[in-house]
Amino acid sequence: MSGARFTYRTEEEFFAAEARDGVSLPWSRDLSPLAETVTVADSDVTLKNRLTIHPMEGFDSTPDGAPGELTMRRIRRMASGGAGLLWVEATAVVEEGRTSTGQLRIHEKNLDAFRHLAEEAHRLSDGAPVILQLTHSGRFSRPDNTPRPVISYHNPVMNEKMDIPSDWPVVTDEYLDSLPEKFGAAAKMAKDAGFDGADIKCCHKYLFSELLSAYDRPGRYGGSFENRTRLFLDAIRAAAVHRDRHFVLASRFGPVEMIPHPWGFGMARDGSLTPDWEEPDRLYRLMHDGGVRLVDMTLGSPYYNPHVNRPYDNGGYEPPEARLAGVSRLIDAAAHMKKTVPGITLIGTGYSYLRAFAPQVAAGAVSAGMADAAGFGRMAFAYPDFARDILENGTLDASKVCLTCSKCTAMMRKLHATGCPIRDREVYLPMYKELFPKE
Numbered sequence: 001m002s003g004a005r006f007t008y009r010t011e012e013e014f015f016a017a018e019a020r021d022g023v024s025l026p027w028s029r030d031l032s033p034l035a036e037t038v039t040v041a042d043s044d045v046t047l048k049n050r051l052t053i054h055p056m057e058g059f060d061s062t063p064d065g066a067p068g069e070l071t072m073r074r075i076r077r078m079a080s081g082g083a084g085l086l087w088v089e090a091t092a093v094v095e096e097g098r099t100s101t102g103q104l105r106i107h108e109k110n111l112d113a114f115r116h117l118a119e120e121a122h123r124l125s126d127g128a129p130v131i132l133q134l135t136h137s138g139r140f141s142r143p144d145n146t147p148r149p150v151i152s153y154h155n156p157v158m159n160e161k162m163d164i165p166s167d168w169p170v171v172t173d174e175y176l177d178s179l180p181e182k183f184g185a186a187a188k189m190a191k192d193a194g195f196d197g198a199d200i201k202c203c204h205k206y207l208f209s210e211l212l213s214a215y216d217r218p219g220r221y222g223g224s225f226e227n228r229t230r231l232f233l234d235a236i237r238a239a240a241v242h243r244d245r246h247f248v249l250a251s252r253f254g255p256v257e258m259i260p261h262p263w264g265f266g267m268a269r270d271g272s273l274t275p276d277w278e279e280p281d282r283l284y285r286l287m288h289d290g291g292v293r294l295v296d297m298t299l300g301s302p303y304y305n306p307h308v309n310r311p312y313d314n315g316g317y318e319p320p321e322a323r324l325a326g327v328s329r330l331i332d333a334a335a336h337m338k339k340t341v342p343g344i345t346l347i348g349t350g351y352s353y354l355r356a357f358a359p360q361v362a363a364g365a366v367s368a369g370m371a372d373a374a375g376f377g378r379m380a381f382a383y384p385d386f387a388r389d390i391l392e393n394g395t396l397d398a399s400k401v402c403l404t405c406s407k408c409t410a411m412m413r414k415l416h417a418t419g420c421p422i423r424d425r426e427v428y429l430p431m432y433k434e435l436f437p438k439e
């Protein structure tokens with residue numbers, strides 16, 4: 001039963017699937033809560049509605065990290081689609097922390113290109129806030145398209161997935177010491193370029209989130225909770241200097257990795273797949289103390305357990321759980337976080353999988369206070385106008401929704417420019433066919 005894919009056409013079929021899978025998702029036929037504005041605490045930054053676009057990398061920057069033609073096309077399409085906030089994709093703060101030559105990187109020499117991106121996004125969205133995600137890709141770094149992992153400790157489960165040899169050097173404390181300043185400088189650049197906030201990314205096993213589980217690392221960045229969270233919180237402090245009413249401090253934050261302890265954060269010490277929220281809650285409160293007021297939450301690592309991070313119908317493996325249970329985990333985790341720190345504006349996730357039922361579940365979640373807004377990732381690749389259709393027509397067009405087929409991820413894993421080969425076929429289908437000629 002848990003292997004069932006998404007075939008539900010009517011509410012009755014959808015509710016029956018929930019019952020079969022033992023989940024009960026929030027639900028509201030009244031979609032009007034999704035049209036409400038939300039102002040981020042202690043700021044004048046206001047989401048135009050409660051539907052947002054997650055950061056979605058396209059691997060299509062220019063070699064020096066500036067937005068390329070396809071990046072600008074994506075941003076224009078997304079900004080025109082009626083979402084209340086646009087969260088711009090992973091942008092490296094240092095060259096050695098880029099995932100490929102196609103990942104954005106912000107620096108003084110290409111700042112005008114980022115300024116242009118922010119202007120276009122504001123113009124086409126009629127003033128929706130635009131947040132820039134700042135990152136160091138850590139173990140996923142490939143600045144010249146060959147693996148140059150920056151690992152903070154030897155994590156056997158991740159090393160195995162990535163073929164990292166056991167004698168690969170671990171990054172030094174001195175290198176880590178140098179990073180907060182770089183994040184602070186990048187946040188200032190984001191502000192100068194006209195963004196409405198900077199995201200200090202801590203999720204998915206990229207550098208800052210990997211450190212959260214560096215239980216055995218010696219020195220200032222490993223062992224105790226204080227040491228494991230030091231780099232992330234120092235980067236937050238460095239970026240917080242630039243906070244003001246018009247520029248918020250944000251984070252893409254993954255509180256629970258669903259990777260057994262000690263190789264994942266936020267997990268029970270018995271090595272089971274049971275979350276333990278004690279440390280994530282403590283860190284979340286410290287993020288608030290440090291000035292973070294906007295969070296786009298996520299779970300898991302797309303490289304280890306993509307079914308946790310983005311429930312899918314077709315992907316690298318058959319998910320070991322009912323797909324709707326994965327959606328439910330994401331929505332419940334957001335509710336937990338919202339309750340823990342109500343003063344952080346929280347964007348939830350898990351909605352793309354729900355296709356045309358996403359609006360009712362999103363409206364149910366926000367009206368029950370389980371999140372302030374619903375974020376969409378793959379749906380925005382497939383159907384950039386999803387928010388307009390929900391808000392203006394009260395429905396999503398089933399022929400335009402994301403099918404969660406993972407083709408966008410497959411293209412990205414080849415370090416190729418990515419998008420939706422199914423719904424945006426003119427641009428991305430020829431690329432996909434060239435990459436995967438046998439399919």
Ligand SMILES: Cc1cc2nc3c(=O)[nH]c(=O)nc-3n(C[C@H](O)[C@H](O)[C@H](O)COP(=O)(O)O)c2cc1C
Nearest residue numbers: 054055056057089090252309310352376377378408
């Ligand atoms: C092709 C692709 C690119 C992504 N790029 C980013 C990114 O740059 N930053 C990030 O935090 N998450 C990224 N994600 C994760 C998404 O933001 C999102 O968390 C995930 O897709 C689940 O949301 P969805 O079910 O609405 O797609 C990416 C996911 C995909 C499939």
